[in-house]
Amino acid sequence: MSNLSKYTFDKCVTTVTPCSIFHPWNSNCFGGLLVFATNVFLGSTKFFLPIYVVKLMLNYKKINQRKFVEEQILGYLRSVAYGVSFGSLFLISCCTISKIWINYFIVMQAGAVGALSLLIESTENKNMDKILFFNQLIEIFINVLTSKRIIIRNRWTETLAFMLVTSNLMYLFKTRKIKQKIPLLWFYPERSIYNVSEKRNGFPLDELCQHKKSCFDYSLDGGYNFFFIGYLLEIVRKFLPKMYIYVNTPKLIPLLLLHKDNLMMGSFLGGFVFIYRSIRCYFQQKERKELPSHTLIAALIASGTYVIKPNIQIFIIALTTTLQLLWERFSFYFNLPKKISYSQLLFCISGGILLHYRIMMPDQCPKYVKNMVDIATNNMSTTLQNRFFADIKEIELFMDGLNKNI
């Protein structure tokens, strides 16, 4: 696989190129759309199923409640409808735009229009999709910077960057005055120093540490709990994309449960929480007051545990959460108009760029985006990309031949 450059696209694709280049399975626009929408329907049912299964598993106590199960089924159907609408709008836009003004960024533009379908999703899923797409956008950005050698990625540089980002993130949490309802994915949010009611809840006023146990036990408890969270997270991360394989071959499950990566991930998260809590408690006890700078230093040192199990997804979550908290402050201080849904706008931009990278720049497309688009379109994205690239190659060879003959 290689990327399709703007130069090659502009050379080969012109206003006379038929829009069937975007639906090679059927030269008729309507027929092409029907085939595509059917496949996206099948793909979406497959893509969203594990998400709702996990949701049911996490809420297993409510599984006897008819209302809850009905809500989940409706939510699932709504998600599938969103997938089909996204795919259909995307293809309709490809055909329409290519008839008006064919250009290299056509997939990006059609993707941005398709992303408007998110409006039909439930609020909960909407927020999750927005964050996930934004996270993937950041990953693309990192991939591009890495491929251009603007940043050098290895275990040590990534750890250093993670330490800087995380210390800032925890500082932002600690100094958070305004609290908007924004969904945050960061695994260890810190209580704000300004949140007095929460801070003094049930503790005497001179009590600095907000825990009943000794500082060491408190740190150890946190480390222990987050070790298991990390352990489970790694299992789920490996299990979900290969769910169907594990269901068919249960023999593989013990190997999955005992994989050394789970231990490493547990040590990374558990170690972070243990060190962070220990240092913060130490400063508080020593200086007899709570300062945001304690959080900054504690987080800077604790996030060094990233080196045990570098994980670009967690790094990106830290980065996006930092950007979310900065945006929260920015929009509040500058009193930005609330009527505009900035997050929807960002989702459309992210959706467009992700699809552009999936189809036109597969070499720099994150693995998760590729899998997501491929499953959700029942592999039609691969068919589209392969045929698209083959067609362009054919036109290029034909044009080169013409030039030689002239």
Ligand SMILES: [Zn+2]
């Ligand atoms: Zn068409």
Ligand SMILES: [Zn+2]
């Ligand atoms: Zn303490």
